[in-house]
Amino acid sequence: MTEPNVSPLLSVDDLVVEFHTESGVVRAVNGVSFAIEKGATLALIGESGCGKSVTSLALLNLVRAPGKIASGTITYTGDDGEARLITDWKSSSEQMRQFRGAEVAMIFQEPMTSFDPLFTIGEQIVEMVLAHRPKTSRSGARDIAIDMLGLVRLPQPEVLIDRYPHQLSGGMRQRVMIAMALCCGPNLLIADEPTTALDVTTESQILDLLRQLQSELGMAMLFITHDLAVASEVADEIAVMYLGYVVERGAAADVLSSPSHPYTRALLDSLPNIDTDPASRLNAIKGMVPTPDEMPRGCPFHTRCREAMPGLCDQRLPELYACGQGHQARCFLVDPQLEVLRG
Amino acid sequence: MLRYIGKRLALMVPTLLLIMAVGFGIMQLPATDFVDQYVLQQAAIGNTGMMDQAENLKTQFGLNRPAPERFVLWVGNFVRGDFGISFSDLRPVGAVIMERLPMTLAVSFLAFIVSWGVGIPLGVYSATHQYSAGDVGLTIFAFVGVGIPDFLLAIVLLVLAFSATGNVFLGLSSPEFVNQPWTLAKILDFLSYAWLSVLAVAFTGTALIMRVTRNNMLEELGKNYVVTLRAKGLPERVIIWKHVFRNALHPLVSIFGQVLAFLINGFAITSIVLNLPTIQTIYLQATLRQDVFLASTILVMIAITVVVGNLISDVLLAWIDPRIRYE
Ligand SMILES: Nc1ncnc2c1ncn2[C@@H]1O[C@H](COP(=O)(O)OP(=O)(O)OP(=O)(O)O)[C@@H](O)[C@H]1O
Ligand code: SF4
Ligand SMILES: [Mg+2]
Numbered sequence: 001m002t003e004p005n006v007s008p009l010l011s012v013d014d015l016v017v018e019f020h021t022e023s024g025v026v027r028a029v030n031g032v033s034f035a036i037e038k039g040a041t042l043a044l045i046g047e048s049g050c051g052k053s054v055t056s057l058a059l060l061n062l063v064r065a066p067g068k069i070a071s072g073t074i075t076y077t078g079d080d081g082e083a084r085l086i087t088d089w090k091s092s093s094e095q096m097r098q099f100r101g102a103e104v105a106m107i108f109q110e111p112m113t114s115f116d117p118l119f120t121i122g123e124q125i126v127e128m129v130l131a132h133r134p135k136t137s138r139s140g141a142r143d144i145a146i147d148m149l150g151l152v153r154l155p156q157p158e159v160l161i162d163r164y165p166h167q168l169s170g171g172m173r174q175r176v177m178i179a180m181a182l183c184c185g186p187n188l189l190i191a192d193e194p195t196t197a198l199d200v201t202t203e204s205q206i207l208d209l210l211r212q213l214q215s216e217l218g219m220a221m222l223f224i225t226h227d228l229a230v231a232s233e234v235a236d237e238i239a240v241m242y243l244g245y246v247v248e249r250g251a252a253a254d255v256l257s258s259p260s261h262p263y264t265r266a267l268l269d270s271l272p273n274i275d276t277d278p279a280s281r282l283n284a285i286k287g288m289v290p291t292p293d294e295m296p297r298g299c300p301f302h303t304r305c306r307e308a309m310p311g312l313c314d315q316r317l318p319e320l321y322a323c324g325q326g327h328q329a330r331c332f333l334v335d336p337q338l339e340v341l342r343g
Numbered sequence: 344m345l346r347y348i349g350k351r352l353a354l355m356v357p358t359l360l361l362i363m364a365v366g367f368g369i370m371q372l373p374a375t376d377f378v379d380q381y382v383l384q385q386a387a388i389g390n391t392g393m394m395d396q397a398e399n400l401k402t403q404f405g406l407n408r409p410a411p412e413r414f415v416l417w418v419g420n421f422v423r424g425d426f427g428i429s430f431s432d433l434r435p436v437g438a439v440i441m442e443r444l445p446m447t448l449a450v451s452f453l454a455f456i457v458s459w460g461v462g463i464p465l466g467v468y469s470a471t472h473q474y475s476a477g478d479v480g481l482t483i484f485a486f487v488g489v490g491i492p493d494f495l496l497a498i499v500l501l502v503l504a505f506s507a508t509g510n511v512f513l514g515l516s517s518p519e520f521v522n523q524p525w526t527l528a529k530i531l532d533f534l535s536y537a538w539l540s541v542l543a544v545a546f547t548g549t550a551l552i553m554r555v556t557r558n559n560m561l562e563e564l565g566k567n568y569v570v571t572l573r574a575k576g577l578p579e580r581v582i583i584w585k586h587v588f589r590n591a592l593h594p595l596v597s598i599f600g601q602v603l604a605f606l607i608n609g610f611a612i613t614s615i616v617l618n619l620p621t622i623q624t625i626y627l628q629a630t631l632r633q634d635v636f637l638a639s640t641i642l643v644m645i646a647i648t649v650v651v652g653n654l655i656s657d658v659l660l661a662w663i664d665p666r667i668r669y670e
Contacts, residue, residue: 101576
């Protein structure tokens, strides 16, 4: 914040992740590009199966066989200002291990199953501190863990630290998850649908907490959600994914106020709204999401798009066309050459 | 926890009594008893003189008293450490068993150490290198090992060892060492025989332990918490051994409950096929000959190992898993 820094904290360029399955190669992530500025929040939005989790795992080089990063680059520029090409590191390398958790940390959808049930939450935080700061003593790491539990506004951290995951409520577990993720002071927190498994009240508490922590600690956030309303609360920028493609991206305000891709518009239409009759919401997006292994030819969305142009959309893949300042959409409708294409 | 263990130990008493009654009762079911069988056997080889002594023998062995009375008498003596006598060699049951216990334990303990000591690391390796050449090879080994019964493997090894060395490795010692005190020479002699049965039994055991370990490691490796552990930046070694392996221990601990029973009554068929001087072989003989006290005492021993083994595995599970501990 103090001095203008040209390179973003994390930049993803043309990322492709493929799964080699028995029925063929599945492209779960298809040439995704985005950047996250220091301290900013990017929301990654899309329906189930569109590749959000796979994208986020790829950022830590954690995609497991049969999947792998097929091409593209991920560049991270940390506090030292040195750009590091993460995609050059082997998944099992020591530098990759030191990067995970220390520079970029992650929290998950299921706070119950995301902990090892056999160890106290304290031990699970302590071991992470020790993995990144081997010189710290055990009791020093324990003090850090207690501080972190306090930081996420958990009552009586010194008692809680010796509890097992199954002894906590879902909301508490997610707070512990956050405390653990932040214990090594990461510059980026990846939150993969962190509130999906929680009830509405707990959800808004966790969102508040994340926002507060973000401003206290100045970290950036990649916030993954299928819920546009949640995204609109936290995001500076939004990237909408569909079938492994980024179909629209831009500043959150722009994307929400002037959505340019038919899919984004459909998502916005399906948001709960006092004016719309609940029954009509359900037909907002017709048809089923195709699975990545039956990827449609042409525009990935053409099988469900109300505005699809036969002969064009089902033949060619649209690029990301600019439709405003830093705002792009992957749709022929915003292609300045549209009239030419239509012939 | 201690209260729980105490409760379980107390529950063992009626369980064992029931097993004793059933075991003892089953031995009484045939119309004949040990003496009838013995006399018939003697008559078959021309020794008809035994016929006259039958009643005498029965009185001596107490066999002409009603079964319930004999049972109560036996149980009463049993708790005082007197297990009765073995009809077939007229020595106290305790002495007969003690004579065979060391050999039995030696073979089964070696087989146990090899099965677990080799099976667990191989299973972990196999799971962490899924679909690699090593994993495929080990999986084939596991199929073969679990598929071939150990006694069959023992026979194959016996034949192979015979054609290679000209020695027949039946039993567990050379004739000159039978009934000799344990010396270094006797131990070496024992090992020169025992390797065959240990190998046969451990082959199956290793395959089983490896398969169980691999399956559970794979199941655990697919769980969400493993992604968290990796995302935390823990070294892979810690992820595998501290977390995944510990979570994969459940079924192994359950099998561990059966290990005590295995130690004194595993590989019975192999024992008989190889004519090993183990408890398993006399247990079969005693049952066939209605050598009631010997057979029933061994049965109780096995029952105790099963019950205690289960208790141990339950305690271990609670020790490993806080969700069980704080139920
Ligand atoms: N192990 C795998 N084998 C084959 N394909 C996989 C595997 N894991 C993921 N995929 C493919 O990647 C696609 C994207 O999965 P991903 O988990 O990223 O979706 P998501 O957007 O996070 O969905 P959700 O909202 O349900 O979490 C899936 O639809 C699937 O086709
Ligand atoms: S390119 Fe065609 S099918 Fe695709 S979103 Fe735009 S209008 Fe719809
Ligand atoms: Mg997901």
